[in-house]
Amino acid sequence: MTITSEHYDELIKIRHYIHENPELSGQEFKTTQYLKDYLTDLGIQILETGLKTGLVAQIGSGQPVIALRADIDALPIVENTGLPFTSKNTGVMHACGHDLHQTSLLGAAKILKSREHEIDGTIKLIFQHAEESHIGADEVLATGVLADVSAIIGYHNMPTLPVGQIGIREKGIMAAVDQFYVTIKGVGSHAAYPQEGADSILATSAIIASLQQIVARNISPQHAVVVSVTHMTAGNTWNVLPDEAIFEGTIRTFDKDDRKLAKKRFYDIVENVSSAYGVHAEIDWILGPNVTYNDPELSEFLFNETRKWHDDVMVPEPSNAGEDFATYQEQIPGVFAFIGSNAIGSPGLHFSDMTVKDEMLPVAVDYYVNNAFALLERLAQK
Ligand SMILES: [Zn+2]
Ligand SMILES: [Zn+2]
Structure with a gap:
């Protein structure tokens, strides 16, 4: 020294x-x-x-x-x-x-x-x-x-x-950082009468599970990419289906094309799964460092x-x-x-x-x- x-x-x-x-x-x-x-x-x-x-x-x-x-x-x-x-x-x-x-x-x-x-x-x-x-x-x-x-x-x-x-x-x-915050808007209902609403919790669960296909099926296995959902909130009691759910998290990439593709697939999945479940998604995308x-x-x-x-x-x-x-x-x-x-x-x-x-x-x-x-x-x- x-x-x-x-x-x-x-x-x-x-x-x-x-x-x-x-x-x-x-x-x-x-x-x-x-x-x-x-x-x-x-x-x-x-x-x-x-x-x-x-x-x-x-x-x-x-x-x-x-x-x-x-x-x-x-x-x-x-x-x-x-x-x-x-x-x-x-x-x-x-x-x-x-x-x-x-x-x-x-x-x-x-x-x-x-x-x-x-x-x-x-x-x-x-x-x-x-x-x-x-x-x-x-x-x-x-x-x-x-x-x-x-x-x-x-x-x-x-x-x-x-x-x-x-x-x-x-x-x-070190990785490029993207951050997302998603609001899923459904229609609330009595837990016993789900047919009268559009279940934001079920839709959010399906979306979160589907997001992992970005890494598993869209990005080259030779490239490092992480998709992490780190926070979700919905509802506040046992017998009411809530009208809204939120989730947030981050995507990490090392390649410009991967970063673009991951974002595009994220939007595709969130919007199309939402539509299949009869709910509406609002996505906030926050760009972190490159x-x-x-x-x-x-x-x-x-x-x-x-x-x-x-x-x-x-x-x-x-x-x-x-x-x-x-x-x-x-x-x-x-x-x-x-x-x-x-x-x-x-x-x-x-x-x-x-x-x-x-x-x-x-x-x-x-x-x-x-x-x-x-x-x-x-x-x-x-
Ligand atoms: Zn730090
Ligand atoms: Zn530091």
Whole structure:
């Protein structure tokens, strides 16, 4: 590890403080102030963006320009880790490890600032708000502050991978996310006289069962796609057939054509099964992030660069979770890596008992710092 033990101790304190004081997406006011104060104390320039939360800072100047990104928001989960630095903001928890992400980027910021004379170009540091609600990256891009950026990198900690293991793979590493919310409108009736109504529960059951044919019979078995109905509600007593039912859930894909096809088949199934059951369906479709698509050339370059300073580098399985880093990658070639933060078999991301280890921080700092220099050098040669 290239950070000093003193710096490491400082980062542990910072991470525990951030873990104790989590804030939800779009409400990261204290977190943003804390980050701003720390960076300003180091003499690092904070760029004017007009963002209410989150920030973009800058080290170095001139061309080329690259960006390092960490997200800063937490989740509406009651923490159940028993850690001595458990969330003081009950009901809000850093259950996705964004406390690690932002702490490691602060660590990288300190080192990069101390080596600013060696930086030939500009490094923008994105401390991004509202990743979990999937709007933060869009809002950062809309400020125009990244217009001159030629390459961007980020990572997600993985509590199910061993501490410090770095995973880099080309192309899709995290899934495209679609979300649906469906209202099935039937006609309510007495439970004993179903012929007088149109049963929303029976129709909804048939629809939900039929949706699994999208994966089983429409998508190529070689492609990864998930259709999950995660919530349904209908009725409130035993002897009345309700007039309405709702269900919601998500579809995850890695391929643009699969994404289109899954949506089309979803509409076909919901509308046609509804019509067969004499009910009416209203579908709300909410587009989540696109597939987190790692630029193939850049991935290969960073994989080889990372192996120069780190032993434990591998090609990971893609994750079916989504990540709004994908939004940057639609405009800027980028690489999103995984860095192990606990051990195989540990509770995964978004679990109330998920714990991640401070020991991954030095590796994450190196990932940012070493790859920032490597990227700038590569871009300068082009
Ligand atoms: Zn998350
Ligand atoms: Zn996350």
